Amino acid sequence: MDYFAQQLINGLVLGSIYGLIAIGYTMVYGIVGMINFAHGDIFMIGGFIALISFLILVSTGLTAIPLILLIVLLVSMAITALYGWTVERIAYRPLRHSFRLAPMLSAIGMSFVLTNFSQLAQGARVKPVPPIISGGYMLHEGQGGFIVQLSNVQIVVVTTTVILLAVFTWLVARTRLGRDMRACEQDQTMAALLGVDVDRTISMTFVIGAALAAVAGVMYLLYYGQVDFFMGFVAGIKAFTAAVLGGIGSLPGAMLGGLLIGLIETLWSAYFSVEYKDVAAFSILIIVLIFLPTGLLGRPEVEKV
Amino acid sequence: MAATTSEPDSRSRTAGVAFILKKAFISSLVALLLFVLMIGIRTEAGPTGQLVYWARLDELALTVAAVFGGSIVFELLRRWLGPAGAAGLVPPVAQRALSIAGRAIAPLLLVFALLVPVIFYQQRYLLDLGILVLTYVMLGWGLNVVVGLAGLLDLGYVAFYAVGAYSYALLATYFGLSFWVCLPLAGILAACWGVLLGFPVLRLRGDYLAIVTLAFGEIIRLVIINWQSLTGGPNGISSIPRPTLFGIPLTAGPNGLAAKLGIAFSPTHRIVFLFYLILGLALLTNWVTIRLRRLPIGRAWEALREDEVACRSLGINITTTKLTAFATGALFGGFAGAFFATRQGFISPESFTFQESALVLAIVVLGGMGSQLGVVLAALTMIGGFELFRGLDQYRMLVFGLAMVLLMIWRPRGLIGHRAPTVFLSHSHSISSDMVGEGRG
Numbered sequence: 001m002d003y004f005a006q007q008l009i010n011g012l013v014l015g016s017i018y019g020l021i022a023i024g025y026t027m028v029y030g031i032v033g034m035i036n037f038a039h040g041d042i043f044m045i046g047g048f049i050a051l052i053s054f055l056i057l058v059s060t061g062l063t064a065i066p067l068i069l070l071i072v073l074l075v076s077m078a079i080t081a082l083y084g085w086t087v088e089r090i091a092y093r094p095l096r097h098s099f100r101l102a103p104m105l106s107a108i109g110m111s112f113v114l115t116n117f118s119q120l121a122q123g124a125r126v127k128p129v130p131p132i133i134s135g136g137y138m139l140h141e142g143q144g145g146f147i148v149q150l151s152n153v154q155i156v157v158v159t160t161t162v163i164l165l166a167v168f169t170w171l172v173a174r175t176r177l178g179r180d181m182r183a184c185e186q187d188q189t190m191a192a193l194l195g196v197d198v199d200r201t202i203s204m205t206f207v208i209g210a211a212l213a214a215v216a217g218v219m220y221l222l223y224y225g226q227v228d229f230f231m232g233f234v235a236g237i238k239a240f241t242a243a244v245l246g247g248i249g250s251l252p253g254a255m256l257g258g259l260l261i262g263l264i265e266t267l268w269s270a271y272f273s274v275e276y277k278d279v280a281a282f283s284i285l286i287i288v289l290i291f292l293p294t295g296l297l298g299r300p301e302v303e304k305v
Numbered sequence: 306m307a308a309t310t311s312e313p314d315s316r317s318r319t320a321g322v323a324f325i326l327k328k329a330f331i332s333s334l335v336a337l338l339l340f341v342l343m344i345g346i347r348t349e350a351g352p353t354g355q356l357v358y359w360a361r362l363d364e365l366a367l368t369v370a371a372v373f374g375g376s377i378v379f380e381l382l383r384r385w386l387g388p389a390g391a392a393g394l395v396p397p398v399a400q401r402a403l404s405i406a407g408r409a410i411a412p413l414l415l416v417f418a419l420l421v422p423v424i425f426y427q428q429r430y431l432l433d434l435g436i437l438v439l440t441y442v443m444l445g446w447g448l449n450v451v452v453g454l455a456g457l458l459d460l461g462y463v464a465f466y467a468v469g470a471y472s473y474a475l476l477a478t479y480f481g482l483s484f485w486v487c488l489p490l491a492g493i494l495a496a497c498w499g500v501l502l503g504f505p506v507l508r509l510r511g512d513y514l515a516i517v518t519l520a521f522g523e524i525i526r527l528v529i530i531n532w533q534s535l536t537g538g539p540n541g542i543s544s545i546p547r548p549t550l551f552g553i554p555l556t557a558g559p560n561g562l563a564a565k566l567g568i569a570f571s572p573t574h575r576i577v578f579l580f581y582l583i584l585g586l587a588l589l590t591n592w593v594t595i596r597l598r599r600l601p602i603g604r605a606w607e608a609l610r611e612d613e614v615a616c617r618s619l620g621i622n623i624t625t626t627k628l629t630a631f632a633t634g635a636l637f638g639g640f641a642g643a644f645f646a647t648r649q650g651f652i653s654p655e656s657f658t659f660q661e662s663a664l665v666l667a668i669v670v671l672g673g674m675g676s677q678l679g680v681v682l683a684a685l686t687m688i689g690g691f692e693l694f695r696g697l698d699q700y701r702m703l704v705f706g707l708a709m710v711l712l713m714i715w716r717p718r719g720l721i722g723h724r725a726p727t728v729f730l731s732h733s734h735s736i737s738s739d740m741v742g743e744g745r746g
Contacts, residue, residue: 102717109709
């Protein structure tokens with residue numbers, strides 16, 4: 001039971017990271033109707049920028065960890081958002097009204113570009129950092145001496161995710177930008193006729209998605225203490241799996257899917273085998289889609305002839 | 306009169322220069338922000354494992370300057386080429402000439418392919434490159450059945466390639482079966498996997514289909530990596546038997562083909578044999594596809610691509626149509642995989658990553674979805690271009706990704722943008738591919 005509780009905590013933390021990335025996929029899909037294959041690499045870029053800015057800040061002699069983390073988070077969000085904007089501008093906007101597979105292939109190309117760019121710029125080796133936040137709480141000590149722990153890093157990851165989700169939900173539900181986004185999602189032509197700047201709204205969607213992916217990158221760096229140029233691919237596929245599992249286009253679905261994928265992965269590694277954890281996640285995706293072809297919270301697509 | 310017209314013209318030109326400079330300036334500012342940390346600072350784990358960093362301001366300045374210059378050049382190019390591209394109408398004479406050339410290009414390519422081993426007998430590198438291009442042509446034609454004809458978006462095609470390669474490698478090394486026995490077996494096994502993948506995705510559409518096929522490809526790769534006792538895991542399988550000419554090995558020994566024919570042995574014989582083998586397999590794929598397109602099942606695939614609902618209301622069995630498309634595509638993927646294994650003599654999971662799937666899909670889409678000739682041209686462009694950058698090894702994938710983006714922007718509908726319908730009433734109209742359905746799955 002204690003072991004299960006511990007795995008539950010670990011799974012939820014991992015799931016929040018996946019959820020943050022999945023929101024970027026699902027938002028872009030909802031508005032433009034395309035799979036942004038480069039999103040996983042945007043997450044990787046976010047991790048790298050966090051790492052570099054962290055190193056610089058530490059070497060300037062700053063010691064207040066919360067302040068450092070806040071600056072790292074903001075810098076990483078800002079620059080990664082710019083990456084998201086640039087990618088949209090270069091690779092997707094010229095293909096806005098093109099046929100459906102074209103932007104997807106251009107996205108796959110962009111993903112190769114970003115992966116290899118960071119490999120060239122920062123080298124192929126894994127970049128480790130010493131634990132930035134240490135310590136934690138002992139929740140419960142069971143018989144046999146197994147201790148259920150909640151580390152401070154986990155608290156930071158989950159709290160940040162919850163705060164950001166609250167901000168993000170408010171943004172989509174209450175602000176002008178959120179209303180424009182929802183309008184574009186329903187009908188771009190009508191939204192344009194009613195004075196919504198569609199191009200700008202789509203750009204902002206990419207910017208917000210990239211900023212959330214950057215947060216996920218920072219959290220990944222804090223939690224695992226390392227980044228490498230290839231981490232975007234696997235994390236990207238898992239997050240996309242999460243988005244589809246939750247029902248692509250649905251924001252709560254993305255978070256739910258992220259948490260589920262995180263839990264499946266952790267529990268499978270804990271009780272069965274670590275090697276097959278990804279196989280388990282993908283198999284469950286396939287099984288869920290057999291019975292619910294539009295994901296858990298997705299709306300069924302009405303087909304008109 | 307002339308003066309009055311030239312004056313606003315010159316003014317707009319100076320405004321144009323200002324505009325170009327402004328645009329270049331903004332681009333380089335964005336580039337500066339993007340690259341200040343990623344290129345300006347280099348991190349590396351030091352000798353103690355601690356990360357160290359140092360500044361690389363010269364490279365940063367170089368990159369930003371390159372973006373500035375590139376932006377100006379790009380904008381100028383767009384101005385000069387823009388109006389010509391906007392006109393875009395090819396005169397009818399040129400169009401006729403183009404269509405004749407288009408009809409002639411396929412037989413010419415075929416004759417050229419047949420003659421390649423004769424012409425380039427001495428250049429082993431070119432023969433190897435030819436084999437590589439033909440392998441991708443075959444994969445492209447196989448995937449074309451699924452994506453181009455049936456309109457089912459498959460991002461995990463490499464899984465069938467892997468199944469074929471591992472089937473041959475395992476059957477040959479464990480049971481000592483010959484290549485010619487294993488080839489059909491590998492194809493059939495891959496086709497079975499195709500049907501297996503087909504079942505869960507019958508109800509899925511579009512991007513759901515894409516992610517499930519992608520997940521399927523990853524599952525196959527992960528199982529191959531982790532099932533070490535059978536597949537050797539990441540180390541792969543080595544010393545896979547080389548193919549034989551129906552039992553006669555192509556070796557230097559007394560039983561070899563060279564000795565039997567009474568000619569001097571040369572290792573190039575095997576390369577030439579492999580070249581004709583893959584050429585034959587690719588042409589088989591092409592021939593079967595062309596024939597299938599004329600059968601009811603092929604027409605059902607094309608109808609499915611255009612409109613699934615209409616298809617269903619006309620009484621076409623969607624289940625068998627989709628499953629046969631997956632199985633046929635997988636069959637050819639399996640053949641290509643078996644060939645790959647026998648050519649390399651060594652296979653490992655590294656050869657079956659998502660990048661391969663993406664490359665094959667890029668060849669199909671760039672070729673113009675459903676066009677057989679387009680696949681050949683796209684494979685030549687992609688693989689040939691890829692080889693051109695072999696010297697710049699570390700920039701290769703970067704350039705490849707950029708080329709993919711630029712080619713999609715330049716020709717989103719692929720190189721062959723027109724296509725003739727397989728079935729028509731009185732006379733065949735060539736349809737612009739803008740009018741053709743795009744595979745919603």
